[in-house]
Amino acid sequence: MSSDQPLLEVEDLTTTFSTDDGTLTAVDGVDFSVDTGETVCIVGESGSGKTVATESITKIIKTPPGHVEGSVRYEGRDLLSLPEPKLREIRGNEIAHIFQNPQEAMNHCYTVGWQIAEALQIHQDVSDEAARAKAVDLLDRVGIANASSRFDDYPHEFSGGQKQRVMIAMALVGDPDLLIADEPTTALDVTVQAQILKLLDELQDEFDMGILFVTHDLGVVAQIADRIVVMYAGKVMERGGVLDIFDNPAHPYTQQLLECLPEFGGTGGGIPGTLPDPHDPPDGCRFAPRCEYAEEACRTGGQPEEIEVAPGQRVSCVHYGPGGSPSVVRSEEFGPANGDETGPTGGESGVGPADD
């Protein structure tokens, strides 16, 4: 186990794309970290920059070529300054990815065995037989029945859930320390989703991996996360332990996200409004245009500084800052419909009056 240093430490990550309409800032100065054995969830609605943030870590952003700035330290190495060949040694070996759509994530022209063996043989000098044995072993481990006979099957001969299992097996070839899972269960039906989450949980203990998990599904977050990072329009709105945030969401955006859940009395109406234009984000808090508590102070300057509202829980909201009043935001009862009473009071006590 690493001691004081996190497994992955991302600081001031900014990813921009040059487009015909000018510079698009998908991720705008984001910080987060992942420890060994820990699951960190990046949560936010579609288009908030979650995927780009995780793909910036090992620079696997597809097209258009994104420009990544900031610092990504992985086991003491600065990944962003590493040359491409060095980065390639880390990808799929120490840091593995699984993706949203297992249907499309494998090449339909090759057997699943070939594709797992490819991942292995790129990083390790092993014979075809040894690669096959290892691949069969991994397929068996992720719960593919008759693994050795299914080695030579093509992706289209597997179901969606099985494909995601195969993708997980492919990710495990190098005994990765960090697994980046980008909405791995979104394309799967609910029962399969639960199986995959359970599998990831088991594998995390077995391989002692840190998992960075991207999702917009708070139900999934509740099942697997240790810590949450809430992103909106390329910025972090709030972060903290999963229980703290579910019990005591500080940021209005987080509150509204949670309110969408049926357990919290969600009506399926969603949050009114849409994401701001990433070419020209609004001044002040990114969420201000959609926020029911927005004031004049919310619409000027940059995104507010993150303020610690509880141990380990920090929020980027004017109302918690100097001169703000958290009671504006936390006036409502919060928590599950049958919920406990920690909501408003807990929030108030957690705020320091002058935190800067």
Place this chain on the structure above:
Amino acid sequence: MGFGRYVTARVLWAAVVSLIIVTVTFLLLAAAPNPAVQRAATQAALQGGDPAAAAERVRELRGLNQPLHVRYLDYIQSVYTLDWGWSQSRSQPVMEAVTQALYYTVQYSVPWTILTIILGPLVGVYSAANMYSWKDHAATAFAFFGYAIPNFFFGIILLLVFGVWLEVIPIVYDTGVPVFSVENAIQLAVPVFVLVTGSIGAVMRVSRNESAEFQNADFMKTAKAKGVSPLRAYAYHVMRPTLVPLSTTLVGQLLALFIGSSLLVEVVFGIPGLGRLTYEALLAQDTNLVLGTTLFFTFVAVIGNLLEDIVFTVLDPRISYDDR
């Protein structure tokens, strides 16, 4: 259905197709007036004999007085035993004439086909990888140029420039030089180049557009996340799926060019190959020889399509063998 059964079924279909084509040619020939009979009748009339009797004699001699089905079976047997009759204009068996001409056609067709099959997809995928750069535009311009300009015209221009003005290539094809010699390479370079420009355009365009789709596919991101190098990703993950739609275009293009353009190119460059053999047979109204070359091209097309069908399923495992 397994792969073996699929191949067997395809081969049987190809045999049926060739049989249908052979039957059609037979019916056309049976319906058409036979020039030999007419000639004999004219001859007899000129010499004061009985044209009808002379015609009858020739018909008897050639077995044309027999019932249709007997002649048909006889014809089928001859076609499949490669006994393709006698060429009047060349005074040799048709099979021999075809074989001799094939010798020259193969000399430029093989290099031309290989170049197209190898260079076309490579340049196309390279083009897609550098889409909208000057390299891509240059490749596109070349592709459209080769596709647009008629081969025989391009051949004449190149002959004029390199043969007449610069005098670096011979104007008249020399059949006397050995196959593997510098002289032969020089005299075949221009026809091969002309044919490659004609065929490679479509191959380049198809492989460029198909691979453009695959290079942005999710599995390319997976490959990158696995640590696959860009070169390997293109060679394995883009090229392979691109070859599936490409194989259709490739076979069609090559066959069309082999049959159509090679005729004109051979006439322009004076290569005594299959194209010119067909051309001269047509001019000389040598029915047997025309039939022979037609059958030859037909069989090439049938075999080409058969190979395409088989390659198709090998390249894309998702294509089902069932119901086909």
